[in-house]
Amino acid sequence: MYVADxxxxxxxxxxxESAPASxxxxxxxxxxxxxxxxxxxxxALGTVSLIxxxxxxxxxxxxxxxxxxxxxxxxxxxxxxxxxxNGFSALVRLAGGHLADRGGGRHKxxxxxxxxxxxxxKPLLLLAHTLTPIGLILAADRTGKGLRTAPRDALxxxxxxxxxxxxxxxxxxAMDTAGALFGPLVAFLILRATVDGYxxxxxxxxxxxxxxxxxxxxxxxxGSTRPPATTDTPGPTPRPTLRxxxxxxxxxxxxxxxxxxxxxGLATVSDSFVYLLLQxxxxxxxxxxxLLPLGTxxxxxxxxxPLGRLADRVGRWRVFLAGHGALLLTxxxxxxxxxxxxxxxxxxxxxxxxxxxxxxxxxxxxxxSVPDELRSSGLALVQTGQALARFVCSIGFGAAWTAxxxxxxxxxxxxxxxxxxxxxxxxxxxxxxxSEGLA
Numbered sequence: 556m557y558v559a560d561x562x563x564x565x566x567x568x569x570x571x572e573s574a575p576a577s578x579x580x581x582x583x584x585x586x587x588x589x590x591x592x593x594x595x596x597x598x599a600l601g602t603v604s605l606i607x608x609x610x611x612x613x614x615x616x617x618x619x620x621x622x623x624x625x626x627x628x629x630x631x632x633x634x635x636x637x638x639x640x641n642g643f644s645a646l647v648r649l650a651g652g653h654l655a656d657r658g659g660g661r662h663k664x665x666x667x668x669x670x671x672x673x674x675x676x677k678p679l680l681l682l683a684h685t686l687t688p689i690g691l692i693l694a695a696d697r698t699g700k701g702l703r704t705a706p707r708d709a710l711x712x713x714x715x716x717x718x719x720x721x722x723x724x725x726x727x728x729a730m731d732t733a734g735a736l737f738g739p740l741v742a743f744l745i746l747r748a749t750v751d752g753y754x755x756x757x758x759x760x761x762x763x764x765x766x767x768x769x770x771x772x773x774x775x776x777x778g779s780t781r782p783p784a785t786t787d788t789p790g791p792t793p794r795p796t797l798r799x800x801x802x803x804x805x806x807x808x809x810x811x812x813x814x815x816x817x818x819x820g821l822a823t824v825s826d827s828f829v830y831l832l833l834q835x836x837x838x839x840x841x842x843x844x845x846l847l848p849l850g851t852x853x854x855x856x857x858x859x860x861p862l863g864r865l866a867d868r869v870g871r872w873r874v875f876l877a878g879h880g881a882l883l884l885t886x887x888x889x890x891x892x893x894x895x896x897x898x899x900x901x902x903x904x905x906x907x908x909x910x911x912x913x914x915x916x917x918x919x920x921x922x923x924s925v926p927d928e929l930r931s932s933g934l935a936l937v938q939t940g941q942a943l944a945r946f947v948c949s950i951g952f953g954a955a956w957t958a959x960x961x962x963x964x965x966x967x968x969x970x971x972x973x974x975x976x977x978x979x980x981x982x983x984x985x986x987x988x989x990s991e992g993l994a
Contacts, residue, residue, distance in 0.1 A: 593726045594714035599775045601730030606767035608731050612738025613760040616845040619827040621753055634953015637825050645942035647701025652935025655706035656795045662706035663777045669703025674764035680757045705935035712922040712930055724915030725863020729856050736852035743845040800932035809924040813940045815979040820944025822972035824952055832889050854907020862911045871920035872983050878912025879976050881905045886969040
């Protein structure tokens with residue numbers, strides 16, 4: 556994939572060395588060539604995410620049961636750790652996004668540092684058996700995720716046109732989710748085949764994470780993604796400042812998008828809690844618990860690309876809100892008295908549909924409101940708001956579960972989600988001009 560990019564020119568008309576790996580021109584086919592469905596950079600990053608997600612989801616699949624059953628954590632303690640696991644990266648995402656833009660568009664290397672840090676945390680889980688060290692390791696792991704997420708999404712966005720951005724994110728999220736599909740399956744097989752199952756899972760997870768870093772280094776194109784200076788603005792392009800990044804929130808479209816993502820994130824119950832609730836409803840044996848995320852991942856994998864393309868056509872904001880409607884139905888099924896055999900399938904399909912309609916679609920919508928030179932910082936602002944909100948939700952949900960029980964906690968979350976969705980429906984960002992994409 557790197558070779559395909561670096562040899563984009565012909566012997567008679569070689570590509571300029573400083574050509575950016577970004578922007579609309581990079582996605583425009585040369586004469587006589589068919590337009591690729593997605594840019595090679597997107598496929599390379601999708602491969603990295605696929606491998607990395609196999610590693611991370613192996614740990615994620617066994618972690619709730621390991622902490623709650625193995626170490627005896629209360630729902631409140633697990634909520635705190637889960638909040639750290641999913642929300643600590645929030646502030647780091649701002650730093651990662653700004654570093655990538657500030658470094659002249661060196662998104663690859665900032666993302667690579669994040670992938671490497673997360674990989675280094677996996678073997679440390681073998682040495683930690685109490686809450687404090689496990690919390691610190693998970694925080695370091697999430698720091699790595701925080702560093703890599705915004706630069707990676709900026710690379711995807713800058714490698715696509717505004718008309719195909721939803722599809723590009725859909726393809727990337729589908730490949731990413733394929734890893735999430737295999738991760739729990741590998742963890743399940745290891746747990747069944749070994750005596751010290753958790754240690755074996757953490758060891759294999761580390762080896763897989765290292766291979767993901769190698770793929771990034773070898774196959775993702777490097778170099779600056781910043782557009783070259785034009786003849787109207789001679790001299791070096793000024794580096795984006797932190798003030799300029801924060802000033803992005805003055806843009807009405809991005810500000811409304813960030814506010815809505817934050818509000819809806821406050822009512823988004825962590826995946827681990829959804830699986831624990833489903834296990835309690837159905838009495839799923841512990842050894843089968845690691846397979847529950849497979850249902851979410853499979854639905855996400857099947858729906859990510861179609862919903863990404865649908866978002867390009869009918870509007871990203873509509874698809875984004877519809878995804879939260881699917882999440883509300885998920886809560887409703889978990890609260891219902893229905894005990895049919897189709898219940899787990901319906902819950903997991905709706906849960907995967909929620910992610911397929913929101914994860915990449917939100918980044919595609921935010922990309923329409925952010926200039927190229929601040930793309931990583933702008934996406935980080937939205938991701939940070941959402942991650943902080945989910946951090947608060949995890950802690951609050953764990954506390955409510957401990958104090959009043961799981962049904963009361965989930966009922967409160969469902970009501971909050973419905974209110975936030977109605978508010979977001981009225982606050983939706985203005986629709987951008989047709990030529991600039993849909994929101």
